Amino acid sequence: GAVVSQHPSRVICKSGTSVKIECRSLDFQATTMFWYRQFPKKSLMLMATSNEGSKATYEQGVEKDKFLINHASLTLSTLTVTSAHPEDSSFYICSASGGQGAGSSYEQYFGPGTRLTVT
């Protein structure tokens, strides 16, 4: 139980284009989803927290107009990197937490990550 998927696993895009990354909770309802960014050999940096049906809360220093987050259902959140630049190249990981049991509010389950490369 408590499986979170991400799609795509790897994506290469040209500078100036936009890329959408999907995060799905497969076997539980995720009331809250989190988006992280991880640089090589570094820890995870929380970018934003999204609750189903409401606007995402962004961490300080994260541009909300550049990293668009949508959490339209209890099983799906998307992160769109708009007008991507090479410095946006990174490993993006989502996590999800929910109500009772697996995925309860104090348990976050992570997706496998998406490697974004902007050329």
Place this chain on the structure above:
Amino acid sequence: GEDVEQSLFLSVREGDSSVINCTYTDSSSTYLYWYKQEPGAGLQLLTYIFSNMDMKQDQRLTVLLNKKDKHLSLRIADTQTGDSAIYFCAEMGDYKLSFGAGTTVTVRA
């Protein structure tokens, strides 16, 4: 991660025990976690401990929490080659996780 600190590397012989240490600063943390990350993959939740506990054991994993010193440790008994990975300590505050920089564990034969 600046509020959560871990040593960066640990090398251990196969079959020995591994001990990974972590210190945190937020005394109001309700839960503390250990995650495992293998190369190119996401994070796998290994175990967590509630702040009013001082020990939790789950098969080969033992978590010790010293709340007074804000010190958390993860002991892996009978370490195997498959245990080679990066281990992240994390604390939860306000439903958000703060991670340490990760400890790279290398298991040698």
